[in-house]
Amino acid sequence: MSLIDTDILNRPIGHLLIDQLDAVCKVFERHLESDDDGVNDLCSHIERYRGKMLRPSLVILSSLAVSGSDSSDDLNERHQIVAAVVEMIHMATLVHDDILDESEVRRGGATINSLNGNEVAVMLGDYLISKAFHLCSTMGDPSINLALGEVTNTLCEGEVIQLQKRHDLDIDESVYLDVVGRKTGSLIGACCHMGAVLGNGNEEHCSALKMFGEEMGIAFQITDDVLDLFGETAVTGKTVGRDLDLGKMTLPLIRLRNSLDSIDRERFDLVVHSRDREGLQKFLDTSSALDSTMQTARDIVVRAKSRLSILPEGPALELLLDLSDRVLIRHA
Amino acid sequence: MSLIDTDILNRPIGHLLIDQLDAVCKVFERHLESDDDGVNDLCSHIERYRGKMLRPSLVILSSLAVSGSDSSDDLNERHQIVAAVVEMIHMATLVHDDILDESEVRRGGATINSLNGNEVAVMLGDYLISKAFHLCSTMGDPSINLALGEVTNTLCEGEVIQLQKRHDLDIDESVYLDVVGRKTGSLIGACCHMGAVLGNGNEEHCSALKMFGEEMGIAFQITDDVLDLFGETAVTGKTVGRDLDLGKMTLPLIRLRNSLDSIDRERFDLVVHSRDREGLQKFLDTSSALDSTMQTARDIVVRAKSRLSILPEGPALELLLDLSDRVLIRHA
Numbered sequence: 001m002s003l004i005d006t007d008i009l010n011r012p013i014g015h016l017l018i019d020q021l022d023a024v025c026k027v028f029e030r031h032l033e034s035d036d037d038g039v040n041d042l043c044s045h046i047e048r049y050r051g052k053m054l055r056p057s058l059v060i061l062s063s064l065a066v067s068g069s070d071s072s073d074d075l076n077e078r079h080q081i082v083a084a085v086v087e088m089i090h091m092a093t094l095v096h097d098d099i100l101d102e103s104e105v106r107r108g109g110a111t112i113n114s115l116n117g118n119e120v121a122v123m124l125g126d127y128l129i130s131k132a133f134h135l136c137s138t139m140g141d142p143s144i145n146l147a148l149g150e151v152t153n154t155l156c157e158g159e160v161i162q163l164q165k166r167h168d169l170d171i172d173e174s175v176y177l178d179v180v181g182r183k184t185g186s187l188i189g190a191c192c193h194m195g196a197v198l199g200n201g202n203e204e205h206c207s208a209l210k211m212f213g214e215e216m217g218i219a220f221q222i223t224d225d226v227l228d229l230f231g232e233t234a235v236t237g238k239t240v241g242r243d244l245d246l247g248k249m250t251l252p253l254i255r256l257r258n259s260l261d262s263i264d265r266e267r268f269d270l271v272v273h274s275r276d277r278e279g280l281q282k283f284l285d286t287s288s289a290l291d292s293t294m295q296t297a298r299d300i301v302v303r304a305k306s307r308l309s310i311l312p313e314g315p316a317l318e319l320l321l322d323l324s325d326r327v328l329i330r331h332a
Numbered sequence: 333m334s335l336i337d338t339d340i341l342n343r344p345i346g347h348l349l350i351d352q353l354d355a356v357c358k359v360f361e362r363h364l365e366s367d368d369d370g371v372n373d374l375c376s377h378i379e380r381y382r383g384k385m386l387r388p389s390l391v392i393l394s395s396l397a398v399s400g401s402d403s404s405d406d407l408n409e410r411h412q413i414v415a416a417v418v419e420m421i422h423m424a425t426l427v428h429d430d431i432l433d434e435s436e437v438r439r440g441g442a443t444i445n446s447l448n449g450n451e452v453a454v455m456l457g458d459y460l461i462s463k464a465f466h467l468c469s470t471m472g473d474p475s476i477n478l479a480l481g482e483v484t485n486t487l488c489e490g491e492v493i494q495l496q497k498r499h500d501l502d503i504d505e506s507v508y509l510d511v512v513g514r515k516t517g518s519l520i521g522a523c524c525h526m527g528a529v530l531g532n533g534n535e536e537h538c539s540a541l542k543m544f545g546e547e548m549g550i551a552f553q554i555t556d557d558v559l560d561l562f563g564e565t566a567v568t569g570k571t572v573g574r575d576l577d578l579g580k581m582t583l584p585l586i587r588l589r590n591s592l593d594s595i596d597r598e599r600f601d602l603v604v605h606s607r608d609r610e611g612l613q614k615f616l617d618t619s620s621a622l623d624s625t626m627q628t629a630r631d632i633v634v635r636a637k638s639r640l641s642i643l644p645e646g647p648a649l650e651l652l653l654d655l656s657d658r659v660l661i662r663h664a
Contacts, residue, residue, distance in 0.1 A: 038496040039489055117497050122428050122454055126461065127488035133465045134481025142472040149466025156459035157371055163451050164370040196505050 008322070013315035015270070016072055016210050017057060022079070024056045024302050027077075028084040031135045033130075044110075046091060055090050055188065056083035057323070061193040061316045062209045066201030068314035078139060079198055087134045089152060092128035093159075093187075095121050112181065127296075144194065151190040158182025167247035169269055176251055180221045181214060188217030192320075209306045212324070217302035220327040222297040225250035226290065229280075245275050251296065256289035297328055340654070345396075345647035348404055349389060352412070356388045359409075360416040364460075374448070374456050377441075378423060387520065388415035389421050389655070391527040394541045395647045398533030400646035410471060411530055417468045418523050419482060425491075425519075426462035427453050476526065483522040490514025498581035500588065501601055508583055513546060513552045520549030523617045524652075540639045544656070549638035553660040554629040557582035558622065561612075577607050583628065588621035629660055 004021075032043045059082050064074060070225035099121050130153070136148050162179045165171050192213030196206040228243045229252060243250050249257075249272075257268055264283075270278035284290055301324050311317050336353075340346035364375045391414050395407060431453050448456075461484070468480050475588050494511045497503050524545030528538040560575045561584060575582050581589075581604075589600055595617075603611035616622055643649050 034489055036489055036493055039492050041484070056334065070354055092458075096458060099450065099454055117432065118450060120456075120492065122431055123488055123491045123495060125454075126424075126428060127492060128458070129458065130481060130484035130488050134485055137474055137477035137481045140467060142474055142477070145469035145474070145477050146466065149462060149469045152462035153459070153466055155364055155663065156462050157368055159455045160371050160374065160452065160459060161368055163455060179625055237598040 005152035008200070008319065009108065010265065011315060011319070013061075013070055013319050016070065017060060020060045020075060020083075021053050021056055023080045024053070024060075024083040024087070027135075032088075042120065043127075044166060046095065046124070046128075053087065054085045054209070054323070055191045057200070058188065058213060058320070059083040059086060061320050061323075062192040062201075062213075063199030064316035065209070065308070065314065065320055066199040066205045068317070070315045074310055075201065078141075079195070081135060081139055082144065082194050082198060085094030085132045085148065086187065087236065088128050088132035088135070089155075090187060090287050092125045092132065093155065095125040095128065097159075099125075101176040112172040131206050132173075143197075147190060147197075148196060153187050154182045154186040157170055157184045157188070158184075162248070165249070167202060167254070169247075169249055169272060171254065172258075173251065173254055176249070176254055177218065180218050184221040184224075185214035185217035188220065189214030192216075205311060212304045212320070215300050215307070216324045219297040219300040219304065220292060220326070222251055222300070223328055226252055226293055226297075227255075229284075229290075244272065244277065244280065247272070252284070252289045252293040255292055256283060256287050257289060259289060260288055294328070301325060301328060335556055338640070340651065343647060343651070345393075345402055345651050348402065349392060349651070351404065352392045352407060352415075353385050354391075355412045356385070356419070356555075359412045359467075360419060362464055363416065364420075368429040370489060371459065374452065375459075378427065378456070378460075384653070385419065387418045387523045388554050390523040390545060390652070391418060391530070392526040393652050394527030394532030395533075396648035397541070397646065397652055398528050398531040398537045398642070400644035400649070401531075404646045406531065410473075411527070413467060413471055414476065414530060417464045417480065418519065418526070420447040420460050420464035420467070421480070421487075424457045424464065425455040425487065427460065429491075431457075432535060435462075436643060444530040460635075475529075479526060479529075483518050486514045486518040490516075490518070494580070497581070499577075501581055503581050503586065504590075505583065505586055508516070508581070508586055512550050516553040517546035517549035520552065521546030524548075532644050537643060540642055541564075542615065544636045544639040544652070547632050548656045548659060549657070551629045551636065554583055554625060554632070555660055558584055558625055558629075561616075563587075565607065576604065576609065576612065579604070584616070584621045584625040587624055588615060588619050591619060591621060633657060633660060 004014060004018060009018070029047075032040075034040055034043070060075065060079055063079055064070065067074065099118050104247070133145070134150065136145055158179050158181070161175075162183060167176060188208045190213070193206055193210035196209040201209070225243060228250070242248075243253075253272070257265060260268055260283075268283055270276075273281065304324055305321050308317060308320065335347060336350060340352070361379075366372055366375070392407065392411055395411055396402065399406065465477070465480065468477055490511050490513070494515060495509070497507060507594050521542045522545070525538055525542035528541040533541070540601075557575060560582070569632075575579075575585075585604070589597060592615075594601055600615055602608075603615065636656055638652050640649060641653065
């Protein structure tokens, strides 16, 4: 998905967003700069990871949405800093995730771990995390630091739990949803929440946007997990089929397995253990697991959007609603 | 080295320190606790990494040293929080360093990466970093957050530069000292500095303690690098000889190589490339590189101690000076 397409560009709010994202990029690049050239070379390589800028967009739009504003007069440097911080955290998770997933391709380019080794990827991810917290601290607002710390705690817990459940074919939907909520929902929820707080939203509005973001993040991840099964590297821009290779049970696989009788379940487990993609395809062809998974993602987006019914109308709200629909049709 | 030995325990300041470190441990453990048992299991495994508690000790002692105090009335929860934060950052670097170094043993126990795989080690290190920043944020003091962010930025840069210089046999002493200053000196310097700031030290005292810590850290790392060449796992508690295996040129090796004529230098390079420890031993037997390296470490400690001559006398200052001597005789 390209987040900013012609449809969005034709709206004044789209222009405003583009200008803001440009400013966010400048803050981002300026703050990553080191006095060491080698560090700078690595950072410029991962600039390409910064694809959709979904998270910075959510910070900006959520801030405007709480007041119904469509004016950049209601935005300032604090918005750009928070937006750059969340993007840095997101990129750090991508760099470290690629080590976890042994991925070789990300957004159409070679991953840091495949180019420079896991060691460099570990340290570069740490550098991004450190720079994110440092940039956040320059705002001098302890509540934002605390909020960021809380979300990264949750995010890391999600990753650790997911790792520990690898190769456990027997996990149920609630564990999957818990992991996805922590791993993906928490940061996207925090983007919307922090944006709303910066826009001086009232408590009800801030918490509605937080829930909207968390649910949008969960729907995003479910779609991602479906795409991992059936996408192609040329389309998704990253190594596909990694979940099966790594023994990660995602929602479509959990649903499929739960629908099988004990004999078929044994066959299915063999297919998963042997990373047999063709065998898996046959199982999926005769199952409704995929449709039902995408239906769940759609239902979650409907619920997420309903959270925002209490917000004043305005172009930022409209764009937020549109973006939440787009998480379902990415890469299509 | 055991930091707190009988000599220190016989002093009242030693008792005070032990009590404080106990309180620091409680803050540390309480803050690492997660609602997920798997995360808690991992955290309790790495509790054993928390060996010497050098960094928390430096926070406490530096705070007392600026006023010459020997009373726990001059210490409060903020000291314990900062001490726990720096220890978390230190432990995160150990967990991630062990991935970088492919180490299997740390403080006499198996490393997280060798037990649970690199993936878990990556995420556990991230969890520690995140928890450290979060704990720091609970103090509500943006200047401490900013100071922590600065030191972790520097620390990560040091690690990245070191990685990029691997297998570069031609690096000179200034590069080595720059890396060691960033990687080890910065955090130890920050411990002393943050302690001094918490103790309401004046600017001159705070900056003297910062330099003392940075130099002590550099001497500490030089000694560590010498021990890596000649220590034994049973004594050092960690995998030894890793620097040679990983192509890391440390100060004794740089000095040795610089002392050789071009023919011997070629032979030396072969020895390093082939990780031939016996061959290296022969080179070192006929060289003064090791003595001269340890002399440099001693000189740095003398310089570090001289920084503190402007501080008021007192038992905390005395203990700081003693501890700086001990970095030279660790594991002996």
